[in-house]
Amino acid sequence: MVDNDSVWSYWRSRASGADRGTIVVLGSSRMQLGFEPNAWTQKLPQTRVVNLAINGTQPVASLEDLAADKAFKGTVLLEVPAEIVGWHLESQQGFVDYYHREWSSRKAPECMMKAFLQEHLVSISPGLVLGRLVSGFAQHRWPPPFHIQTRWDRSMHADYSIAPRANLGDLRAPTNGPIELTPTQLEMLHFLRQAIDGIRSNGGEVLLVRTPTSKFLREMEARLSPRQKYWDWFCAADGLRAVNFEDVPTMRAIVCPEGSHLDQNEASVFTAALADELVRRGLIQR
């Protein structure tokens, strides 16, 4: 399925007015690939999942949007990387703006029908668009297999056993030491905290999640954004509830084939372990 602002808006509308039993997933591709809804609902069948994570973006704009939505009382699973805030913090703003300015429920049938066809007809996959096919054939290249697929619920599923080898390369981690948070990033942390508090004051909840990383990326995170200076420092603030994969043995053992994202099998393991951990800590009721 082609994931776009219409599909995102459909699911955003499902999050509006949500109760505590609605789990809203926010984050980037790590959450879209790493969070497996079926594994979650097997563990916690009384909850329903709305995945608003967006590939290649930071979730700050979506979090602020949910904080501004007084009717939202759901539980947010917020993916937070090792460095807490990255760059391009307005990267999800376009989706949020589309939802508020362009989306209406009359677009839902078209959205759902398109998604159904795209899920079931490989010929209308974005990987087989006209221009790409023509240029590929001109260079005697057959389209590669699709190792990542997106479903209607916006979860992404990766089969790295058929991924191009270039996707699985490991880079050398940098040798320099920790990077200090810039004033801009500190300001963004303040906005992040404000949004979290805003959701809580409306009756919702925000649970921070650091998804597994491996290989060079984990090494880079340890060097540039060491846990004590970043994650532990941020989560030590009052009222913040967080799960770091490094603290959960099942999650710690997961290997990301290209360092950053989970294979579909590992995504199920991670999601089940996350549900168990949140229940164990009393952060979610079974």
Place this chain on the structure above:
Amino acid sequence: MLFNSLTFIVFFAGVLILHNLPLPWRFKKFNLLWASYLFYAAWNPPFVLLLVLSTVMDWFAARGLYSAKTPTTRRWWLAATLGVNFGMLGFFKYSNFLLENVVRLLHAAGINYQPAKLDILLPIGISFFIFVTMSYTLDVYWGRMKPWNSFLDYAMFVTFFPHLVAGPILRAADFLPQCLKPRKPSRKEFYWGLSLFVLGLFQKIVLADYFLAPVSDAVYNSGQQVGFTDAWLGTFAFAGQILFDFAGYSTCAIGIAQCLGFWLPQNFRHPYGAIGFSDFWHRWHISLSTWLRDYLYIPLGGNRKGSGRTYANLMITMLLGGLWHGAAWTFVIWGALHGFYLAAERVLQQLCSLQALHRKLFPRMLLALGTYLLVCVAWAFFRSHGLHQALDMITSMTCIHAGTSVVLSNSTRLSIAFLTLLILVMHWLMREKTLEAVASRAPWWLRSIALSGMLMAILLTPAQDRAFIYFQF
């Protein structure tokens, strides 16, 4: 709902099934009527009331002025319907434009007036359905036809969903007689209708949205003044985009109507093969140009009151035609340019004998090319975001003061140049032919390959979220 949407495919399939059931003709017409209201309501349900108001107003106005005993009463009915219809159009479409210009004028006079912006949503297709209802009333007023007896037929004429939101602008005399007897297309007509639908979607989805729109957007949305080459190529891209977008819609509308057994008039006849501007307006948006001719130009006097009055009538008609397209000075200037072109063409025809030129092939081709280039100069105003950008484009296109910004790659430039040349050649070759005539002479396997190829291209083209350009009018 858009023709190029899955929702429409489902809707149309439902309408076709109902239309082909063994039901009384009256029941089928009622089905088409409520389906048309549903089609319009899919955009914004409350605006269906405007459609109903315009329909009902002109139904009663036509009957009222037809049965009026005195000319004064007839004029009162006409004034009432003109007031209601153009009042609606003026309010929804031109309120903000009027307000902005009043504020500008006051500022120029040293008066600082800051009114609140009117947040008015433009009902889709309002310019089209108001012209349709007005044409019915005016035809009755001028004695060209009698009021129709069946409100169902008349309501269907106004709201018939294939033409409702972006034309072709129907005439009562063409459509209403079709409602008298059950309409059922032959198998050949049905398949031709489907073929036209596929062709229209191909023009819109593949040619307009996928190939041409990104190039036009790259040039016109760059925020910088582009150079000579990019200015022309970006405008050629827009010329192609608006042609395939609008002609694509009309082709779909005609095809859909044909599948239901109804005939709609042709709206485009290979306009970029036109020789001269009079010829151009006999080929571009034909239903609008004939509407303006019959209900504005001719009532103003046409060409019957001397040269000066003829040029004035041409200018007024084209200025209002430009304003019809949108509430912005760029549209007015676009219309004014075409008015100027038409007037200048008349002057040239009177001053020098162009008949001899028209008989020779090479001069004809040159005249056609010249017509196309001048049409593109006018398109620059139509596409630009404001007067400032339009003037920048014109100065770049005419090398008066070309910009230096380069936005198009060499491969894109070559592609657009090739596509433009192909369009010009195709339109030139098809000048005196119809698509139906050419298709009927082609062998079945060639038609099948063409149709399959277009369907494949439609399926393989990534979806772009672009409304039809003429929906904003």
